Amino acid sequence: MPTLSDAIEIPARTTGSLAGLPRVVPPHRAAPERELPIPAYLRxxxxxxxxGFSRRAFEEPVTRRGLLGRSSFVLNDPEAIRRVLVENQANYARTTGTTRILRPILGDGLLISEGSAWRHQRRTLAPAFTPRAIDGLVPHIAAAVAEGLDQIAAEAADGPVDLFTSFYRLALEIAGRAMFSVGMDVYGTELRGFVAEYAERMGRPHLLDIVTPPGWPVPLxxxxxxxRRRWIPFLDRIIAARGDAERDIARSGDLLDLLKAARNPDTGAPFTPDELRDQVATLILAGHETTAGTLFWAAYLLALAPELQERVAAEARGADLTDPTGCQSDGRLPLTRAxxxxxxxxxxxxxxxxxxALGPDNVAGYAVRKNDIVMVSPWVLHRHRRLWSDPEAFDPGRFLPDAPPPPRFAYMPFGAGPRVCIGAQFALSEAVLSLARLLARFRLVLDGxxxxxxxxxxTTQPDRHPRFRLIPRDPVGPRSR
Incomplete structure (x- = not known):
């Protein structure tokens, strides 16, 4: 079991604009030397x-193993990834297990749909996620962040804070504001309860989810x-309440407005009520879960790297965050974004x-048969020894404007190809703004x-919720509020 002292090593960086800062390697479990036996792998x-990923996966471009009568491939070769996710993506579908697990909570929204249904939804949703549309949502993000940080500050006055829970609540508030223009104070607790219940009891893959043919029920x-019989009425209730409140709220255009206004480019048809509900579920759940985790891990990494944290705080305190529109992309916060x-x-x-695989294919010289499983794991890909220098180290210098970009298909936190996450820019905007405002107000110190x-x-989450001491910084006026 690693200790926190294992996370920080003494040698300094020797290149780039972050030269001289201590090298930080966050703790993690070492990959097993050999492939796990099938029972252990399924567990x-x-x-x-x-x-479940062996050491070979982090070193070789493609690894293959037998799995329940078929082959399972892990791809870390950029050209192989491009083949599967772009060139021949029509030959590869979601697995039965993935669909079983996600459809009850996400419905048939953009994340789950396939083929023509997916193309219809993607084209209909695209105008709601243009840079101009995202800029219109930033005021909702900024208002939620400001109020959320005030709440975190109040909690920090009483002692160390569970930032994971705080970020979860903040990300849900951002999602609610962006979707409905109003806070989630009425529905937030119930929504978090639904998500936690599903993730703990029904969102974990089991053997029968994987091996049972489509259309055959399994106990879960x-x-x-x-x-789902409880979840659907809850979502409908939120959407209806937002409609009832339209006369009483001043809106500058939220996601629900954009979704209602969306039209199929071919037919001109809007989303049906069921389709609208499924998109709302997908955007709220996928969005807030991703942002909460990213903010937690960023806070944890910066607590392990206090000198770097001070540089990020100085950048945030020197920027004008009172006008947050585009702050993650216009150069005001390059280190925070990195x-x-x-x-x-x-x-x-x-x-x-x-x-x-829906049919046979050849990927990086390997024969892929119908029903074989092909995996692209950003967890492995982003730490692959052939693609990254010092892959285990936390080094934001890799992503500063003067750094060379990573190889294409070597970095894909939001996926790649036609099915790249449609909300990636929204997620980046809220994460950058939230982190900048947090560090402008507080110094983060791990308690323990x-x-x-x-x-x-x-999703990738911490195995426990550590507490942080939030030490207020001297105020610098309204520029970073």
Whole structure:
């Protein structure tokens, strides 16, 4: 078991604009030297998928193993990834297990749909996620961040703070404001309860989810169906309440407005009520889960690297954050953005993309048969020894404007190809702004020395919730508020 002291090493960086800062290697479990036996591998899928990747996966461009009568491939060769996710992406579909697990909570929204249904949804949603549309949502983000940090400050006055829980609440508030223009104070607790219940009981993959053919029920399907019978009325209630409140709120255009206004480019048809609900579920759940995790890991990494944290804080305190529109992309916060990018490299929320081959293919010289499983794991890809220098180290200098960009298809925290995450720029905007405002107000210090280790079932999360001491910085006026 690593200790926190294992996270920080003495040698300094020797190149780039961050030269001279201590080299920081966050703690994590070492990959097993050999492939796990099938029973242990299946347990890792249920409990912590990160433990299922052997050392070979981090060193070789492609690894293959037998899995329940078929082959399973892990791809870390950029050209092989491009083949599967771009060139021949129509030959690769979501696995039955993935669909079983996600459909009860996400419905048939953009994340789950396939083929023509996905193309219809993607084209209909695209105008809602243009840079101009995202800029229109930033005031909702900024208002939620300001109020959320005030709440965190009040908690910090009483002692060390569980920032993971605080970020979870903040990200949900941001999602609610961006979606509905109003806070989540009425529905937030119930929504968090639904998400926690599903993740703990029904969102964990089990063997029968993986091996049972499509259309055949498994025991957990009954629980998932009962969950959905409660979940759908809850979502409908939120959407209806937002409609009832339209006369009483001043809106500058939120996501629900954009979704209601969206039209199929071919037919001119809007989303049906069921389609609208599924998109709302997808955007709220996928969005807030990813942002909460990214903010936590960024805070943890910067607490391990106090000198770097001070540089990020100085950047944030010197920037005008009262006008946050575009702050993550217009050069005002390059180091803060680089920290978020490096955090997503080390702790990608979507730690694996799993696809089932619909027909035969040849990938990087390997014969892929129908029903074989092909995996692209950002967790492995972003730490691969052939693609990254010092891959285990936390080094935001990799993503500063003067650094060479990473090889294409070597860095994909939001996926790649036609199915790249449509909300990536929204997620980056809220993460950069939230982190900048937090560090402009507080210095983050870990309360204790026990390490925090990543574990992944649905997303990459900490194995425990450490507490942070938030030490107020001297005020600098309204520029960074």
């Amino acid at each position: 890792s899928i249920r409990d912590n998928s990160l433990e 399907d009954w629980s998932r169906a009962r969950f 920290v978020i990018d490096e955090t997503l490299r080390l702790y990608p929320a979507a730690f694996v993309v799993v696809r089932r 020395r026990e390490p925090v280790l990543p574990q992944a079932v649905v």
